[in-house]
Amino acid sequence: MTAVIDDNGHVLTNSSGPEGSAKAADRAFIAFHDVGQVFTVAGERGTLGRRATRQLTALTDINLEIPAGQFVALVGASGCGKTTLLNMLAGLRQPTSGDVLIDGRPATLPNLDVGYMFARDALLPWRSARKNVELPLETRGWSAHRRRERSREMLELVGLSGRENQYRLQLSQGMRQRVALARTLAADPSILLMDEPFAALDARTKLTLQAEFLRIWEQHQGSQQRKTVIFVTHDLQEAVLLADRVVVMLPNPGRIAEDRVVDLPRPRSEDLGDVMFTDDFKKTAQDVFERLEGAIQRDAADDEGER
């Protein structure tokens, strides 16, 4: 593995394995060290009716270090293990090999420092918007009064004041994701795992929510409450638009192909729509796109060579 150097000559910390991590030891808040993930999946039924199993390598050689407060986007086609990476950070899944560390300790479930937002809202349909936002606070032992205050505050933050008592079915898709965002942020976790959170939304709603999410995140930048974000998306534009750093992944088996810093100025949230039309953005997006294409082509060429 070689160190990846970006356009401005910055050496990125990952990809170089353990030596690289030593340099950034105190900065690496989240670390994947030589992580591999192998799934055992059910195969065809054999002649005796016994189900054969086969091994599927979902992730291999994952080395990634993320300093506290960084906004990292993971991009790649479906099946390249982006979500598996998040699930390991959330402690939902243990790595088959290697270590997944948060602040030096292996990631376990539940980690009250982690907020996880999904592509599907995962709201409890029998709870009102307010009660959904309160759910993570209940497990953290907040009093009813504090929960209520916090949930009102969070719903206001995502622009849903007045919708507190509505149920999931009464809310539009965009509003549901807002509630999910409020729930994810409610307990003030320092790590946000976002799994294509805006993928199911129409373009307009998506941009609005991206801007709001970014506003909330940027507001804490540089403070004690800064949040580290791992944002999974298959949308390159979204990755470049929001993140400090884009990590490109390839499938079969899932691995990291490229890692690039995005040094567009912050805060971006105020005119996110305009950022998309700046030359810097276009240049960066094009570069990431070309790197992704290059990686895919090299990969295809390698496969040819092996045959």
Next chain:
Amino acid sequence: MAVTAVRAETTALGAAKSRRTRREGLPRWAVYVLRLAVVVVLVGLWQIAASRHWFDPTTFGKPSGIWSAIIHYLPSSHARGSLKATAEAVFWTFVIGSVAGTLFGLILGLTKSLDDVLGPFLAPINSIPRIALAPLFIAWFGLTISAKIVLGVSIVFFILAENARSSVRSVDPDLMTMARVVGLKKAALLWKVVLPSAVPTIFAGLRLTFTYSLLGVIASEMIAAASGIGQDIVLYSSSYQIDTVFAILFELMVIAVVVNWLFAIAERRLLVWQRT
């Protein structure tokens, strides 16, 4: 029309799905008039056919005769006694069957080891035509209310057990993942996620349960009972008082419809969140 289209687009998928879309068709009042017309025509034809002796009214009944049976027989003390006997049995069948069945199903659905052992028995037992057990229960319990209740429960219990079992197993995996990440564990997971998401399915099962409780009790009574609506049906059929039989069937239909309607109201009250 354009307005509905736009609204359907902007409302979320789930909401749009459950929102009743207004189909092109007859205006509401015309539908009601036509429904009434269907009843009037059919009953009228029946009445004419019976009075002109196109068929034998002592075997096939006659609407005017049925009407007089409804007015004169149903309020009689015998009919009320039968209704009371049947209603009591249905009530206990429903209560015992639904509580026991649901609890058993929930326990199976939630404990894998127990489900592995007992689960496979459910389907075979449930496939026995339960009516065939009635003579057995009557032999065991005699002409008592217990015989009726046991037959009813033997039907209802398994329906609800299977229903409750699958309801807790089919909890949306996304919700489970979310709940685990949020930090919910065993008891809290059960109370806050698993059971609430099973409620709609369980409720749908309960509505069916009433119908099957009634079925089980009536069937048991028809085979042998000291009193009850089922006994009356057999009695009046065999003595060719067909109009009275029809009057009793009408009574049963009204009861079933009213109870179902009460269930619908309760369901709507309880499951407010399912309304869009």
